[in-house]
Amino acid sequence: MTTSSLPAGSDSADREQRGDLEQHVGTERLPREERRRRTEATILEAARELFAELGFERATIRAVAARAGIDPALVMQYYGNKEGLFAASARWHVDHKRLSEASLSDVPLTALDDLFSGMEDPERRDGAIALLRNCLTHESALGVIRDDVMCEPQAMIAKTIGGDEGELRAGLLGATMIGITLAKYLLEIPAVAQASREDIERVMAPVLTALVNPDA
Amino acid sequence: MTTSSLPAGSDSADREQRGDLEQHVGTERLPREERRRRTEATILEAARELFAELGFERATIRAVAARAGIDPALVMQYYGNKEGLFAASARWHVDHKRLSEASLSDVPLTALDDLFSGMEDPERRDGAIALLRNCLTHESALGVIRDDVMCEPQAMIAKTIGGDEGELRAGLLGATMIGITLAKYLLEIPAVAQASREDIERVMAPVLTALVNPDA
DNA sequence: GCGTTGACTCAACAACCGTAGACCGTTGCG
DNA sequence: CGCAACGGTCTACGGTTGTTGAGTCAACGC
Incomplete structure (x- = not known):
């Protein structure tokens, strides 16, 4: 008993x-x-x-x-x-296959989609937030974020972008995604936290397109 | 040392x-x-x-x-x-006057400039990093970031942007800026950390313009 | 049924932290 | 000079934390 x-x-x-x-x-x-x-x-x-x-x-x-x-x-x-x-x-799920198969014009929406579906799935949410919450103050959380969440996907996106600026642009895309995630779910900046997934996707999609595909 | x-x-x-x-x-x-x-x-x-x-x-x-x-x-x-x-x-310096006086087309470079000059000034750097490092795990650091660093400047930028999407776009601008700052100076994501200030400004300026001034 | 394994609890240790209060020597002032 | 105020140190307390090792009881294989 x-x-x-x-x-x-x-x-x-x-x-x-x-x-x-x-x-x-x-x-x-x-x-x-x-x-x-x-x-x-x-x-x-x-x-x-x-x-x-x-x-x-x-x-x-x-x-x-x-x-x-x-x-x-x-x-x-x-x-x-x-x-x-x-x-x-602390876990983060990255859909490698989907990301590597995405065409250049699909990259922005794919990235946004992965982000939101991860953060809004109750199954994955806490693990992801645990990771994010501690990535600035805990060594092993930083390691996972830097390697698995950022560098690895960025390398695939950089390949899709191509050119000698591919890596930088992919890196800045990752930085932007992290920023939006933190602002919405951790820092809870009102303007971003209250916005719906669709609002953010609508506003950010063309912006991110200008980042990954400046010639379009 | x-x-x-x-x-x-x-x-x-x-x-x-x-x-x-x-x-x-x-x-x-x-x-x-x-x-x-x-x-x-x-x-x-x-x-x-x-x-x-x-x-x-x-x-x-x-x-x-x-x-x-x-x-x-x-x-x-x-x-x-x-x-x-x-x-x-933990301190963060925001140049209110400069930001409120910036025209819509100047907002992106002004924001980027404020960020870099703050993070590269040895006088202000440690205070800012102390704030950022703890904003996910410490209540009062979060308060400063949310209110003084994000909300307040965002309100001014939202006014400059105007329209019913002004606040959302200003919020997403802030989120992006935070993301780049964290990626470069805290997380030290290689692609972003190794990039020069000029590289980032060159790549991001048109992107941020598409965010704050989509009609341009 | 019986001994063994394994899940689980109990009580405690050692370290460390923020903080408080008593104490000491120097400085400044009348 | 003498005395109060102040910068600064020393020591210690109370509490919390990660972690351990011995012990308890039900489940399992025979």
Whole structure:
């Protein structure tokens, strides 16, 4: 019986917040493997939420465990240390195939589309925000953003653009996309945050076209 | 030399790094007022450097004091608490007059110019980077970025652009500028970081013109 | 049924951080 | 000169954090 009660009076009251998902992973009886998978997923989901909301430093392992309804030590058992937990939490999905197959005139809308669908999919959203939120203050988050999110896609786009300015233009496209993402979803600059996906696409599409295809 | 070694020894051994500016603020004898001003400035400079390099959480008051060559308690005496120190450190200069007087066709280059001159002026650079570095994880840094750096200038630009899309376009201009700044100076995306100021201005000027003045 | 494995908890450690208060020597003023 | 004010240091407290190791109990294979 894994009590869903308060951790009595040990260290300090781990009363973070939540009436959210207080029940421990398995009040129900389950086969070991299935149970393990569920706990792992529960921890990961809690970690993603907190890393996304609070950032790496302020999201404590104790708070993650409390949100997942388990003991802090269990988090260590699953992910080794806080860094490992973060590495498993922060994820960004890039559609390489779609991007490499896009023609020059399709690049702007493809990029915008990838961005929005990623940020508006509840499945991917928290992982992406966790990554973005920490990319300025956390080394490994920066690494993922720089390499997987920026450099790699940029290389493909640069090839599509061509010329000796291809890389620079692709880089500036990436910078612009990051800027819009941050402004809308992290900084929540009103003018951008309140705008609909369609508004932004309509305004930005010709602008980005002027960036990647200046001769058009 | 900006090595940021982590404290190796125990609590009492505050031997951070040395050789840097180890001599205390006044080995020399100075009038009280002058002496006070100098220590204050020294602390602020050390704080700016560390907040810019490491971010708010990882930049400890002990490390700031060590870099300034003084006692940690003195920092508290000058700035009240860590939050106060940060508020005094993180600064962004916006040239309101220049921006409000710019004609529509001048807006792009004015914005780019303000950005670069701010980031390349050693006097303002660290304060700006300290602000940017923490704007995703620190509430008061976010407040300054959102209000003073984004919203306020955007309102002026929106007025210059006019129309019912003015605010959105001004917001997206701001988002783009932030994106380029982060990519070049914080994330250090190679394609953008290695590009010269002139390269970026040349490529982006017509693009930003298409954003703020789509009818041109 | 029984021993073993594995999921999970409990209690604690060691380090570090921001901060407070007592203390010291010099400077400035009457 | 003498005394108050001030710049500055020293020491320590209370709290939080990541992390560990021993221990508990149900699930599993035989």
